[in-house]
Amino acid sequence: xxxxxxxxxxxxxxxxxxxxxxxxxxxxxxxxxxxxxxxxxxxxxxxxxxxxxxxxxxxxxxxxxxxxxxxxxxxxxxxxxxxxxxxxxxxxxxxxxxxxxxxxxxxxxxxxxxxxxxxxxxxxxxxxxxxxxxxxxxxxxxxxxxxxxxxxxxxxxxxxxxxxxxxxxxxxxxxxxxxxxxxxxxxxxxxxxxxxxxxxxxxxxxxxxxxxxxxxxxxxxxxxxxxxxxxxxxxxxxxxxxxxxxxxxxxxxxxxxxxxxxxxxxxxxxxxxxxxxxxxxxxxxxxxxxxxxxxxxxxxxxxxxxxxxxxxxxxxxxxxxxxxxxxxxxxxxxxxxxxxxxxxxxxxxxxxxxxxxxxxxxxxxxxxxxxxxxxxxxxxxxxxxxxxxxxxxxxxxxxxxxxxxxxxxxxxxxxxxxxxxxxxxxx
Numbered sequence: 385x386x387x388x389x390x391x392x393x394x395x396x397x398x399x400x401x402x403x404x405x406x407x408x409x410x411x412x413x414x415x416x417x418x419x420x421x422x423x424x425x426x427x428x429x430x431x432x433x434x435x436x437x438x439x440x441x442x443x444x445x446x447x448x449x450x451x452x453x454x455x456x457x458x459x460x461x462x463x464x465x466x467x468x469x470x471x472x473x474x475x476x477x478x479x480x481x482x483x484x485x486x487x488x489x490x491x492x493x494x495x496x497x498x499x500x501x502x503x504x505x506x507x508x509x510x511x512x513x514x515x516x517x518x519x520x521x522x523x524x525x526x527x528x529x530x531x532x533x534x535x536x537x538x539x540x541x542x543x544x545x546x547x548x549x550x551x552x553x554x555x556x557x558x559x560x561x562x563x564x565x566x567x568x569x570x571x572x573x574x575x576x577x578x579x580x581x582x583x584x585x586x587x588x589x590x591x592x593x594x595x596x597x598x599x600x601x602x603x604x605x606x607x608x609x610x611x612x613x614x615x616x617x618x619x620x621x622x623x624x625x626x627x628x629x630x631x632x633x634x635x636x637x638x639x640x641x642x643x644x645x646x647x648x649x650x651x652x653x654x655x656x657x658x659x660x661x662x663x664x665x666x667x668x669x670x671x672x673x674x675x676x677x678x679x680x681x682x683x684x685x686x687x688x689x690x691x692x693x694x695x696x697x698x699x700x701x702x703x704x705x706x707x708x709x710x711x712x713x714x715x716x717x718x719x720x721x722x723x724x725x726x727x728x729x730x731x732x733x734x735x736x737x738x739x740x741x742x743x744x745x746x747x748x749x750x751x752x753x754x755x756x757x758x759x760x761x762x763x764x765x766x767x768x769x770x771x772x773x774x775x776x777x778x779x780x781x782x783x784x785x786x787x788x789x790x791x792x793x794x795x796x797x798x799x800x801x802x803x804x805x806x807x808x809x810x811x
Contacts, residue, residue, distance in 0.1 A: 451554065451788075453552060453555075454787075467529075467532075470505050470506045470529060472755050473505070473568070473755060474506070474508060475755075476754050476755040478745065478751075478752050478753070478754045479568070479745065479754055479755065480508070482703075482743065482745040483509055483512065483566075483568065483598075483745075484512050485743060486598055486599070486703035486743050487509070487512045487513055487516050487566070487598070488512075488516060489703065489743055490564075490596060490598065490703070490705070491516045491517065493563065493564060493596045493705070493706065494513055494516045494517060494518050494563075494564055494596075495516060495517030495518070496517060496518075496519050497518060497519055497562075497563035497564055498518070498519055498520050498521075498522075498560060498561070498562045498563050498564070499513045499518045499520070499521045499522070499562060499563065499564040499565075499566060500521070500522045500524065500558075500562045500564070500565050500566070500586055500590060501513065501521060501522065501523045501524065501566050501567065502524055502553055502565060502566070502567035502569065502582055502583050502586050503524070503525055503567055503568065503569060503579060503582065504523035504524060504525045504530070504533055504548070505525060505527075505529055505533065505568075506529060506532060506533050506536055507523050507533035507534075507536050507537055507546065507548065509566055509568065510523040510533075510537070510546050510548075511536070511537070511540060511542060511546070513564070513566065514542050514545050514546055518545065518564075519545075520545060520546075520547065521545060521546045521547065522547050522549055522558055522562065523537070523546055523547065523548045523549065524549045524551070524553055524556060524586075525548075525549075525550065526550070526551055526552045528550075530548055530549070530550040531550070533548050534548040552582070553582045553585050553586045553589075554582070554585050558590060560590075561590050561591065561592045561595075562586075562590045562591055562592065562595065563591075563592055563595050563596065564595060564596045564597075564598065565583065565586050565587055565590075565591055565595070565596070565597045565598070566597075566598045567579075567582075567583045567586075567598075569582070569583050570602065570699060570701060570756065572645075572647055572756060572759050572810065573604065573645065573697045573699075573759040573781070573791065573810065574602060574604040574663070574665075574697075574699040575604065575663070575675065575678070575781060575791065576759075576789075576790075576791050576810050577789050578675065578783060578788050578789050580665070580667075580670070580675060581672055581675060583597070583667060584667075584670060584671065584672055585672075587667070587668070594706050595706060596705065596706045597667045597668055597706075598703050599667065599701035599702055599703050599745070600666070600667050600668065600702060600703060600704040600705075600742075601664065601665060601666050601667060601701065601702045601704065602664075602665040602667070602699055602700065602701045602702070603661055603663070603664050603665070603699060603700050603701075603702075604661070604662040604663045604664075604665075604678075604697065604698075604699045605659035605660065605661060605662060605697065605698055605699065605700075605748070606659060606660050606662050606682065606695050606696065606697050606779065607655045607656065607657055607658070607659040607660065607684070607695065607696055608655075608656045608657055608684055608686070608692050608694070608695055608696075608769075608775050609650060609654045609655055609656060609692075609693060609694055609695065609696045609760070610654060610656055610688075610690040610691055610692060610693055610766075611650060611654050611693045611694070611760075611762075612691060612693070612766075614648070614693070614762075615691075615693055615762075615766060618637060618641040618642075619634060619637055619638060619641065621637075622634050622637055638764040638765075639764070641762070642694075642762035642763070642764055643808060644808050644809065644810065644811070645759050645760065645761050645793065645808055645810045646759070646760045646761075646762065647756075647757050647758070647759055647760075648757055648758065648760055649749075649753050649757045649758065650696055650749045650758055650760070651749050651750070652748075652749050652750035654696070654749065655696065655749055656684070656686045656687060656688060656690060656692065656769070656775075657684040657685060657686060657687055657775070658684075659698075659748075660680070660682040660684065661680075662678065662680050662697070662779060662781075663678045663680070663781075675783065676782065676783050677780060677781070677782040677783070678780070678781045678782075679778065679779065679780045679781075680778065680779050681776075681777070681778045681779075682776060682777060682778070682779065683774065683775075683776040684774070684775040684776065685772055685773070685774055685775075686769045686770070686771060686772065686773045686774075686775060687771065688771055689768075689769065689770050689771050690768075690769060691766035691767065691768055691769075692763070692766060692767040692768070692769045692775065692799065693762055693763060693766045694760055694761050694762035694763050695760070695761050695795070695797075696749065696758045696759070696760050697758065697759040697760075697761070698746075698747045698748050698749065698756075698758045698759070699746075699747055699756075700744050700745065700746045700747070700748070701744070701745045702742045702743070702744050703742060703743040703744075703745075704742045759810075761793065761795060761806065761808065763804070763806065767799055767800065767802070768800075769799055769800065773799060773800060774799065775797065775798075775799045776797070776798060776799070777795065777796040777797035777798055777803075778795075778796045779793070779794070779795050779796075780792075780793075780794040781793055782794075784809065784811075787811075790809055790810060790811045791809070791810040791811075792807075792808075792809055793806075793807065793808045793809070793810060794807050795807070795808075
């Protein structure tokens, strides 16, 4: 989409990306906590001295043509030009320290090798890879933050090693395969923003056989929650406002507070059961069509008597070895139930046990908080559940037809003989 005719030190700049579509719908909504509307879509590059071409490599053209860059995409990329989003991510010490630790833990795979950083942002992960001894790093980002990333690279005297590419992964060209792909692609509820698709594209276009992807796997969890404080603050408040009965506001308050998913922080005390695995992602094998719709059926047994206010979602990512490495063979442990489609999808997990001792970045309620927090889907009215009462139903997450970076959520749930349906959009 972007005609790039010139560059220096591998840096590609497209003046057309000064697009004014930040005001168009679909540009990175900043959720509570400011987190990004992030799908940094990246692009291929040519090597140091090869002029960029428009995705027409005969060997790779066997794959489907890349999706066109829409106005929604442009607005999304534009939102990532704001320094505040990157400041929030970098200041998340759990996130950034875990990525740095993963890079150093896999230094033997990175040293002297070619790395691609998909959605590089300010370039910090690319710099970590250079510090770990990478021979060359292709830092790709479609947002104008690539301008600053290039300056950061030069300020750290790494311009000969880190090549900043301004464009989508789907569009750029490079003249060599890469040994390692690293990306911080996870959105709220793991799949929001659809950035994983860019990692898949980069993997299929450039990753060598047996190459390394960091992170290597991801798992999305859900669990029923009780959160009376949140409900009281948003809803019960209206029953008595300075001695005035304002309960006529209750229905509107419920719609405004709970119509869309909320990004908030809860604790393990809010969670009523062991979590259920919604989706397990193997970054070495997952395909684009798997991201269009994810469905699961769940069955929980409440561990306490409490009002059920909704469901919480969180995720883990694991930094394992290359696809052909014996260490990259996760063995589910301490699991309850049977799987449905993928080997871990649809099960309940008592503990996020890690039998391979691989490094894990977790956004679970009982772990140190991250900027992802947890994603909560609240009911308009709580359901009283007893200890051992069954909560069951189904969940479907699908990419919006209007804007694939949005997520449609269809949630069916029943308990105590009553059934309900909740539909919402994460935008």
